[in-house]
Amino acid sequence: MPTANTTMNVREVAPRVRVIDISGEITSFSEKEISTAHEAAADGGVDAVVLNFEGLEYMNSGGIGLLVTTLIRAQRSGHRLMAYGLTDHYSQIFSLTRLDEAIEIFDDETAALAAV
Amino acid sequence: MTEPRNSKSWAQPVDAFHVGEVAEGARKGNVEGRKPTGPLQGFGQLWQKTYEVRVPGPTPEELIATWKAKFGDFWPDYNKFYAPAGGISPGEVAVIGGGKGPAKVTTGVRVIYADDRSWSYMTPEGHPWAAIITFSAHEGEDGSTVARIHLLVRANDPLYEVSFKLFTSRMEDKIWNHTLTQVASHYGVEEPVVETTVLRVDKKRQWGQFSNIYKNSAVRTMLRRDR
Numbered sequence: 001m002p003t004a005n006t007t008m009n010v011r012e013v014a015p016r017v018r019v020i021d022i023s024g025e026i027t028s029f030s031e032k033e034i035s036t037a038h039e040a041a042a043d044g045g046v047d048a049v050v051l052n053f054e055g056l057e058y059m060n061s062g063g064i065g066l067l068v069t070t071l072i073r074a075q076r077s078g079h080r081l082m083a084y085g086l087t088d089h090y091s092q093i094f095s096l097t098r099l100d101e102a103i104e105i106f107d108d109e110t111a112a113l114a115a116v
Numbered sequence: 117m118t119e120p121r122n123s124k125s126w127a128q129p130v131d132a133f134h135v136g137e138v139a140e141g142a143r144k145g146n147v148e149g150r151k152p153t154g155p156l157q158g159f160g161q162l163w164q165k166t167y168e169v170r171v172p173g174p175t176p177e178e179l180i181a182t183w184k185a186k187f188g189d190f191w192p193d194y195n196k197f198y199a200p201a202g203g204i205s206p207g208e209v210a211v212i213g214g215g216k217g218p219a220k221v222t223t224g225v226r227v228i229y230a231d232d233r234s235w236s237y238m239t240p241e242g243h244p245w246a247a248i249i250t251f252s253a254h255e256g257e258d259g260s261t262v263a264r265i266h267l268l269v270r271a272n273d274p275l276y277e278v279s280f281k282l283f284t285s286r287m288e289d290k291i292w293n294h295t296l297t298q299v300a301s302h303y304g305v306e307e308p309v310v311e312t313t314v315l316r317v318d319k320k321r322q323w324g325q326f327s328n329i330y331k332n333s334a335v336r337t338m339l340r341r342d343r
Contacts, residue, residue, distance in 0.1 A: 057120060058121060060122060060231065061236035061248065062250055065164075065248060068268055072162060072318045089120065089123055089126075096128070097154055098153075099154075
C-alpha cells in the first residue's frame with residue numbers, strides 16, 4: 001500500500017487546547033498519522049483540538065473522509081475541532097463538502113485560540 | 117502559496133444540484149435543485165464501508181480510466197446509471213434509476229473530485245445515503261492493482277435508516293461486490309475475491325436531521341413525483 005507524505009506535530013498552546021500542525025499531504029493513506037496525532041492531541045482531555053493547515057500541500061477526497069472521521073472522534077470525546085491556515089482553495093473544498101458547517105474555521109491561530 | 121497539483125480535480129461548491137445533459141429517459145425530479153448532502157448531514161448512524169479487489173495487469177491509471185468509462189456497465193442490471201455528457205469529471209451530475217423491491221428509487225450523484233487514480237461522489241437530499249463515495253485504485257503489495265470503493269455514509273432520514281438495517285445495507289454490499297467483480301472480470305480475473313470491511317464510525321443518530329424525510333426520493337419515486 002502506498003504511504004502518504006504526511007507529517008503531524010502536536011503542541012499545547014493553552015491549557016486544554018492543542019494544535020496539530022499538518023505538513024504535506026492528506027490522502028486516504030494518511031489515516032494512521034492523523035488518527036495518532038488526534039489521539040495524542042486529545043490525550044488526558046481537552047476543550048479543543050485545532051488543525052493547522054498552513055503546511056498542507058495536497059489533499060484529495062480520501063483526505064476529506066479522514067477529516068470527517070476525525071470530527072466524529074472529536075465529538076465523541078466531547079471537544080471542539082477547529083481549523084486555521086486554509087488557503088482559498090481548501091476553504092472552497094470545505095464548503096463543497098459541507099465540512100465548514102461542522103468544523104470551526106479561523107484565519108489564524110490567534111483567532112482560533114480567542115474563540116476557545 | 118502555489119495552487120496544489122490537483123486543484124483542477126475538485127468541483128466548485130454549489131448550493132444545489134443542476135442536471136446537465138444526460139441520456140434520454142433519465143428522471144431528474146429527485147436531483148435538480150437538491151442540496152448536496154455528505155455524511156455530516158444525514159440522519160442515521162455513520163458507517164465506513166470499504167470494498168477491495170486485486171486486479172493483476174492494468175496500472176491504477178488504466179483501471180480507473182476504464183472504470184470511469186464503463187461505470188454503469190459494471191453495475192447490476194436492475195440499476196441504471198445515466199452518465200453525464202461530460203463523463204465522470206468534477207462538477208458533473210449523473211442520474212440514477214433503479215433498485216428493486218422497496219428500495220426502488222430515482223436519484224443522482226455529483227462528482228466532487230476526479231483525478232487519474234480516483235473519483236468521488238456526493239449525494240443529493242432525498243438520496244438513501246448522505247454520503248461521500250470514493251472509487252480508487254493503487255498498487256498492492258503483491259504488484260497487482262487494488263481497486264477500492266470507500267463509502268462514508270449515513271442513511272439520509274429515519275425511513276432509510278430502518279430500511280438500511282432491514283434490507284438496503286445488504287443490497288448495497290451486493291451492488292459493490294458485483295461492481296468490483298465486474299471490474300476484475302473485465303481484466304480476465306477468474307473468481308475475483310472482494311474483501312469487505314465495515315466499521316461503525318458513529319452510533320448516534322442525528323435527530324436534528326429528522327425532517328430530511330420530506331425529501332425522501334424513494335417515496336417520491338413511488339408517488340411518481342420524480343419526473
